[in-house]
Amino acid sequence: MLNGELWPAHPHPYRDELLSSWLVRVAHANGLKVQTFCAQEFGNDHQLWNRDIDRMAPAWLIESMSAKTGTSLKRVWETTLLGYEGKLYDKYHPAGQLRWILPLQIYHRKRRGYGLQFCSKCLAEGCEPYYRRSWRVAFYTFCPKHDVMLWDRCPSCGNGVVFHRLELGKPDLIDGSSLQCCWFCGFDLCSAPTVPVNKWNDRTFLSWSRVLRLIDRGAADSRDFDYSKLAVLHQFCALMVSMRCAPKLIAYVQEKTNQLPIPLVKRRIAFELRPLVERHHVLGLSWWLISRWPSRLRAAWKYRVVRYNVLGKDFNAAPEWYLSEVKRLFSDN
Ligand SMILES: [Zn+2]
Numbered sequence: 064m065l066n067g068e069l070w071p072a073h074p075h076p077y078r079d080e081l082l083s084s085w086l087v088r089v090a091h092a093n094g095l096k097v098q099t100f101c102a103q104e105f106g107n108d109h110q111l112w113n114r115d116i117d118r119m120a121p122a123w124l125i126e127s128m129s130a131k132t133g134t135s136l137k138r139v140w141e142t143t144l145l146g147y148e149g150k151l152y153d154k155y156h157p158a159g160q161l162r163w164i165l166p167l168q169i170y171h172r173k174r175r176g177y178g179l180q181f182c183s184k185c186l187a188e189g190c191e192p193y194y195r196r197s198w199r200v201a202f203y204t205f206c207p208k209h210d211v212m213l214w215d216r217c218p219s220c221g222n223g224v225v226f227h228r229l230e231l232g233k234p235d236l237i238d239g240s241s242l243q244c245c246w247f248c249g250f251d252l253c254s255a256p257t258v259p260v261n262k263w264n265d266r267t268f269l270s271w272s273r274v275l276r277l278i279d280r281g282a283a284d285s286r287d288f289d290y291s292k293l294a295v296l297h298q299f300c301a302l303m304v305s306m307r308c309a310p311k312l313i314a315y316v317q318e319k320t321n322q323l324p325i326p327l328v329k330r331r332i333a334f335e336l337r338p339l340v341e342r343h344h345v346l347g348l349s350w351w352l353i354s355r356w357p358s359r360l361r362a363a364w365k366y367r368v369v370r371y372n373v374l375g376k377d378f379n380a381a382p383e384w385y386l387s388e389v390k391r392l393f394s395d396n
Pocket residue numbers: 182183184185186206207208209210
């Protein structure tokens with residue numbers, strides 16, 4: 064055990080930093096590999112890296128991080144995805160899909176998914192690289208600060224981002240400057256090429272960027288933003304990719320917006336499991352559909368590309384303003 068109340072080096076979390084990123088930095092600042100640090104400080108029976116600690120942070124970890132770095136408990140909890148409860152998703156649950164939260168898909172310490180995205184320009188800014196909480200959000204497909212597309216994998220080898228794995232099997236590596244390197248091939252993620260966002264509709268991208276900036280601020284309570292709009296946006300995204308529920312909807316919106324179709328994953332999988340490029344494409348179309356509410360939905364309804372019964376399908380706790388509009392559509396028919 065390291066002695067004393069505080070750890071010898073106890074950096075505080077950066078703005079919007081994820082718990083996992085912060086923990087690795089704390090270990091490195093104390094001159095240790097993260098696994099060694101965790102084993103020393105928390106004991107070997109407390110396994111951390113076989114789970115998504117940003118989503119399921121154990122209370123003992125939060126308490127230790129708070130006490131040993133002199134950071135308030137509230138601030139430590141804010142480094143987890145729990146802070147999005149009641150905003151991006153309704154109620155936190157440990158298993159299953161949380162709306163808008165990218166899953167890491169961990170099996171026996173390995174990650175198969177691409178649940179941690181990054182902006183190479185943001186990563187390269189500041190004193191040292193760190194990973195943001197907002198990069199775990201499924202509609203955060205581009206950086207509103209740099210207007211570039213995010214990456215959800217290493218551009219060199221195609222593996223997902225798993226920064227704590229960088230040290231496995233490398234006994235001497237305690238260099239804290241490693242968070243930006245791909246764990247598999249060592250590529251410097253700060254130098255990942257940047258792809259500008261194609262903002263094909265001013266209004267759509269204005270609303271979208273505004274919400275991304277709100278997420279940057281930790282999904283702060285906002286008097287002029289109603290989070291239930293994001294629940295409806297999610298429903299539109301789910302319908303857009305569903306060949307069973309609304310097979311003609313996506314083609315209709317693509318035609319209205321002059322957007323070329325892209326190949327979509329045909330299997331029935333959650334929106335959050337779809338590749339970044341697909342999510343980005345579908346999100347743009349859904350933002351467009353929700354804009355000028357409810358006239359575009361009505362037009363789609365009149366065009367018979369969306370049916371009454373699918374608009375509320377699998378949509379738990381749908382907002383009242385949405386349900387009443389859907390009912391109105393039905394009664395107009
Ligand atoms: Zn950025």
